[in-house]
Amino acid sequence: xxxxxxxxxxxxxxxxxxxxxxxxxxxxxxxxxxxxxxxxxxxxxxxxxxxxxxxxxxxxxxxxxxxxxxxxxxxxxxxxxxxxxxxxxxxxxxxxxxxxxxxxxxxxxxxxxxxxxxxxxxxxxxxxxxxxxxxxxxxxxxxxxxxxxxx
Amino acid sequence: xxxxxxxxxxxxxxxxxxxxxxxxxxxxxxxxxxxxxxxxxxxxxxxxxxxxxxxxxxxxxxxxxxxxxxxxxxxxxxxxxxxxxxxxxxxxxxxxxxxxxxxxxxxxxxxxxxxxxxxxxxxxxxxxxxxxxxxxxxxxxxxxxxxxxxxxxxxxxxxxxxxxxxxxxxxxxxxxxxxxxxxxxxxxxxxxxxxxxxxxxxxxxxxxxxxxxxxxxxxxxxxxxxxxxxxxxxxxxxxxxxxxxxxxxxxxxxxxxxxxxxxxxxxxxxxxxx
Numbered sequence: 001x002x003x004x005x006x007x008x009x010x011x012x013x014x015x016x017x018x019x020x021x022x023x024x025x026x027x028x029x030x031x032x033x034x035x036x037x038x039x040x041x042x043x044x045x046x047x048x049x050x051x052x053x054x055x056x057x058x059x060x061x062x063x064x065x066x067x068x069x070x071x072x073x074x075x076x077x078x079x080x081x082x083x084x085x086x087x088x089x090x091x092x093x094x095x096x097x098x099x100x101x102x103x104x105x106x107x108x109x110x111x112x113x114x115x116x117x118x119x120x121x122x123x124x125x126x127x128x129x130x131x132x133x134x135x136x137x138x139x140x141x142x143x144x145x146x147x148x149x150x151x
Numbered sequence: 152x153x154x155x156x157x158x159x160x161x162x163x164x165x166x167x168x169x170x171x172x173x174x175x176x177x178x179x180x181x182x183x184x185x186x187x188x189x190x191x192x193x194x195x196x197x198x199x200x201x202x203x204x205x206x207x208x209x210x211x212x213x214x215x216x217x218x219x220x221x222x223x224x225x226x227x228x229x230x231x232x233x234x235x236x237x238x239x240x241x242x243x244x245x246x247x248x249x250x251x252x253x254x255x256x257x258x259x260x261x262x263x264x265x266x267x268x269x270x271x272x273x274x275x276x277x278x279x280x281x282x283x284x285x286x287x288x289x290x291x292x293x294x295x296x297x298x299x300x301x302x303x304x305x306x307x308x309x310x311x312x313x314x315x316x317x318x319x320x321x322x323x324x325x326x327x328x329x330x331x332x333x334x335x336x337x338x339x340x341x342x343x344x345x346x347x348x349x350x351x352x353x354x355x356x357x358x359x360x361x362x363x364x365x366x367x368x369x370x371x372x373x374x375x376x377x378x379x380x381x382x383x384x385x386x387x388x389x390x391x392x393x394x395x396x397x398x399x400x401x402x403x404x405x406x407x408x409x410x411x412x413x414x415x416x417x418x419x420x421x422x423x424x425x
Contacts, residue, residue, distance in 0.1 A: 005314045007333055008334075019249065020293070020296065021256070022256075022289075022293075024259060024260055025260050026260055026264040026267060027214070027264045029271060039211075039214060042267075059253060059257065060213040060214065060257075061213040062211050062214055102210075102211050103211065104210055104214045107218055109219075109268050109269070109272070110224070110268070110269060110272040110274045112224065120227060
């Protein structure tokens with residue numbers, strides 16, 4: 001459950017314990033008509049279904065009933081303006097089924113887009129106003145002098 | 152005779168089960184019918200063996216750790232501190248480091264999820280440098296843990312406990328380094344490994360190649376040495392009273408006594424006399 005090197009397991013030896021796993025995992029947007037107790041994840045290709053189950057149960061305390069995953073090939077795409085072709089990294093796409101009475105709804109993170117833009121505009125307007133007032137204050141005692149003079 | 156009779160009984164039972172529900176099925180049906188509709192929906196999918204109505208676990212709260220706190224969804228900048236330094240991590244206990252690792256791991260997963268989500272919605276991700284900071288902290292933490300591991304192994308076994316490596320010759324007669332791995336089969340019986348690795352070469356076949364290859368490497372080294380010499384020569388030309396000890400310490404390979412007498416090392420100016 002880690003990309004680091006571990007001694008191989010021989011039958012009869014004590015069970016291998018993995019400390020400090022270094023696998024990443026990210027939640028992906030759900031597919032259309034995906035049941036509420038199924039969550040989609042993107043993980044590194046080295047991770048097995050068992051790893052994914054242990055990861056979620058032990059680190060995130062999420063009950064897991066079933067894990068199905070497959071390796072997705074990274075997209076081939078052309079670099080804009082340069083023209084050469086590059087390949088994105090492959091990843092593992094996992095559908096994790098929780099018990100049917102356990103549900104999760106993917107939150108809408110960027111719904112308040114308008115509000116954010118408003119905030120930006122207000123901040124910009126405020127700084128513009130302040131700088132203009134400063135400019136006026138500086139030129140109060142010298143009317144008729146061009147704006148670039150006091151630079 | 153007895154076997155035949157039991158078979159007939161079994162066939163009759165199976166056929167009858169199609170017509171009227173069995174005792175078990177009947178009991179389940181009545182229980183389900185007595186419960187309210189919402190309850191029945193949840194209890195139907197869990198398992199047929201348990202007749203107890205299962206508790207609704209509600210939303211999986213652990214999965215919310217994959218998302219940032221709601222306050223940070225709308226802001227343009229998230230104010231955060233710096234990453235963990237090695238000196239700070241060295242004074243922490245092992246259990247503290249273990250806890251911190253999982254905090255960082257969860258944080259990184261959260262940031263990666265949020266980055267993907269913001270990108271999918273064509274939005275700017277607030278404070279993307281958080282990912283680098285978490286990564287740096289994780290690298291530092293891992294190094295500190297490795298230091299402790301090495302110290303422990305050196306004390307106990309006299310070895311570092313790190314993964315060992317080895318130098319070997321490939322088919323072209325060039326040296327390469329590889330990290331050794333454990334195998335279940337001992338090396339003298341593991342023919343497969345040697346076949347796939349393709350170690351060793353025919354010296355006579357690769358002699359010509361090695362000659363040219365070594366010449367190339369030698370020329371590269373020569374060029375580098377000449378470049379340094381030329382640089383020192385120019386320094387002499389520019390600063391005739393240069394501190395030679397410092398210069399020798401900076402360029403230990405260059406023979407200063409020789410370079411000083413080069414024509415290029417003489418300045419084309421005159422000192423003021425008197």
